[in-house]
Amino acid sequence: MSVIKNLIKDLPKGPLDAYRKRATFDWKSFKLTLEGEDGVRFQKKLWKLIRTHPAFQKSSIELTNLDELRRRCNAQMVAFHQNDIEPIYALENFFYTLQYNGSIPIKLSILYSMVPNTILALGTEQHHHLAGEFSSGNYIACFALTEFSHGSNAKGMRTTATFDIATRSFILHTPDFEAAKCWAGGLGKSATHALIFAQLITPDGVNHGLHVFIVPIRDPKTHLSLPGVTIGDMGEKIALNGIDNGFIIFDKYSISHTCLLNRTADVTKDGKYVLAIKDERKRYGSSLGALSSGRVSITVICSHYMTLALTIAIRYCAVRKQFGPTNKDDELPVIEYQAQQWRIFPHLAATYAVKIFSNTFYKEMIELFSGRFMENSSADLEYRGIEIHALSSAVKPLCSWIARDAIQDCRESCGGHGYLKMSRLGDIRAENDANCTYEGENNILIQQASNWLLSQWTNIINKRAVPSPLGSADFLVDAEQILNIKFDQTTVEDTLKPKNLLLVFKWLVCYYLKKTYQHMNDLKSNGMSDFDIKNNSQAFLARTLSLVYGEHAIMMYFIRCLQDPKWKENEREVLTKLCSLFGTVTLEKRLGDLYGGGYASSSSNIDDFLRKGIITLCRDLLDNAVALVDVLAPPDFILNSPLGMSDGEVYKHMKEWIFSNKENLERPSWWKEIRSKL
Structure with missing residues (x-):
């Protein structure tokens, strides 16, 4: 507890206290377990530098000059280097800088990850000194x-x-x-x-x-x-x-x-x-394999944008009051309403799911690059690289779309105030939008994952193992047995268990893999060219195959996290509800496949169980929602949104923001034109 007290500051008192007192866990302890002591210490050092260094001080006037924006970003990167905060040693932690300025981690990941990793992976000894020059900042x-x-x-x-x-x-x-x-x-x-x-x-x-x-x-x-x-x-x-x-x-x-x-x-x-x-195909694949690091990094970036949006939306919705059960002055915070919980709590669950997945996946990628230069480099390492490439090609589109939808719903859940520039939600939405395009346009990139999955069907037919060191696809060897499984849960509670939800995801991957493979074979038997076969197998087939494969992986990593003994029981309990909510909401969108593919009979009640489960889980998470974003939220000066400040004084901060710009209170210079006659 002394470590927590020294590392994590108390939050200010205010309107959010009512919900914080309802939490079933200590948010500081939860944060320390989730982020790790080293991670929390790094954040503290990072936030201190940003708060005190001149390069990070925000101007009262928004910078719009392009050259000045670039100059400022460069000055901030120099400030990190000069103050002994080196991304080369903890690049995954440097993604937290995104919460202050979205441009910084992208430039850092190119300079300190993508470029050196490509040189080390594809170059030889004559090039290795260059990786050091780039990492040190001597070259850019x-x-x-x-x-x-x-x-x-x-x-x-x-x-x-x-x-x-x-x-x-x-x-x-x-x-x-x-x-x-x-x-x-x-x-x-x-x-x-x-x-x-x-x-x-x-x-x-x-x-x-x-x-x-x-x-x-x-x-x-x-x-x-x-x-x-x-x-x-x-x-x-x-x-x-x-x-x-x-x-x-x-x-x-x-x-x-x-x-x-x-x-x-x-x-x-x-x-x-x-x-x-x-x-030649392996050589070409090796040349493009370096792109995996950028795609994996984007999944981490998405989790940070979601963190910002959910923090703003949930804190705001816990303060904003509208309507009530009677005509008296007893309005309720809008977070109390089922419709509002249904809008934003699934995105809170997805934020935790993407964060847990992306942080682990990023570390696995770093281990891969490190392993390539060990003397005991093996075939397992090659398979690991192929799997990371395939999985990153699925989850980069999936996570950027999950983040896109989460940010938009957060913006809408904050009503008109969410549309104000000061809310920051518009900027977050615009910055995340790039994730849907760079490092591979989503709808094109996603095909690389389905191509790899389809290539495994020969192993499945011949009862051979599917090479999957990360475990994202090793279950495919049992595809035929999995496809024979039918939904047999009889209660909402059993349906919501993470292990049971994971089995449904496995079924969906197997279902879409077999269905897509058979469709492509049918087209081939009709004399269609390989190009046309792929082109005519995307919508509703190969594309969906990649998405359910990515959804399965995120769910699987979440369950692995739940099994870690580091969690206290009350922490594991709320995490389990988040895991169940992520899985349930995701599967509810695929009810047509579960019925149409024969996994669930018309009398199985799976639709009712999933939908009742979503409502129940959202209601159960209400008491912990504010504390859960407290765990993830950056300091107020980083969040920089009057709607999401940790004291919950929404209207006080909105007034300060509006009155800080004197132009808001002045007569326009063109006032005579307002009433001029034509």
Whole structure:
């Protein structure tokens, strides 16, 4: 308790006290168990720096100048470095900076995760020193894959890297503006180097496909573009304008042959192409495998946006009073109403589910990258990398959509006040929106997960194990037995048990895997091409397969967390209700599949059990809702929303916010025009 007292401050007294007193657990103890002592200490150090350092002080006037926004974001990153807060040692904790400024963790994850991990994964010893230069901040790098006319179709990239025997160099060239690399975060104003994905062409004119090069692009002394390189900024975006997304054009730009990250393939002095990995598909997959780190990071980012939105909405709804049981002045907080609980409590459950899943999944990804450089690197490690790639391709879209819907419902649940800029919900919504597109547009990316799952059906047919070190798909070996299971629960209570809900998710994955596989086989037997088969198997089939696979994984990780002995019994009890609510709400949306696929009979009452369960769980969570967001919430100066301050004084803070801008109280300069006659 002394550790808790020193690390976690008491919250101020106010209108929220009534709900905090109703909680069945100590929120500080819960926070320490959930975040870990090291994590809470890091947050305390981080929040202290942000509160006191000049680079983080908010101006009374909102910054709108693009250059100043980029400058401010850069100054904040420098402040971390100068104050001994190094993301390289605890990058997963640095995602908390998103709660203050959404641009910071994205730039940090590119610089300290995606770029070094790609260099270490795809480069050789001659490149490893560069990873250190980027991690230390001596160099600044960006990740340049996308081109103006090609994004999701990586194989269609048109930037070329042609090997020149005479100079033993690669000539990077952009054939036209459509082939210019674009959207690279950090490229517009900051980067000294870029990871360039280009088509490697040998002197014999053969195109060997997409390869990765680490390329110097700006003069380190002047910060000007190097000769043969044109760099520009993409301009203002909907949000996240602290990130300088840019484009780059190469005009027969010569780079050293050592710029090629050559772990999987190389070019000899005389221009011969040599494969270290003979399987071209594996080589290509290795080249794009580095993208997994960005996708896994996005799941963590989504959990933080959800934390902000749910904190604001639940605190506001616990204070905002409307109507009541009589005509007297006894209005109830809107959080007391069933309809309001049904709107936001499932998103609270999803926030915990995504947070628990993403934090664990991120650590598994870090372990993978670390394991690749151990001498005992094994086939298990290869399977782990493939599974992380497949699972990240499912959960990145799933989590960003879950967050999108949660933020929107939080905005609406706060009514008109939620539409005010001061609520911050609009900014949160706009910032999260990018998660649905970058690192793979969701509806395209999700196909990579279904492709991997469909490739496992041969193992299932032949009774072979499905290689799944993380356990996200190992149950598929029992697919036929699982598909024979029928819903047989007779009470709401049994239906809501996490282990029983998890079994339903397993059934859904098996159902959609078999259904999609059979559909594709039918199309093949009718003479349809492979391209058309995939194209005609997405809606209602392969896409849904990937989503239920991701939902199963999140539920599975939540249940594993519940089984950890670190939890006190009252903490585990409320977590179990959150887990059940996440699973129940998710499955209720798939009742048509459960009935149509034969898992539940028309007389099974599964629809009634799930819906009654949702209402019951929401009601049961009412007493703990405020305490549950207290566990997750950042300090008030980070949350920065009058609607969600920890003291619950909503109207006091709204008044302060409105009156702080004198223009709100002044006559407009154009007042004479208001009543002027035409």
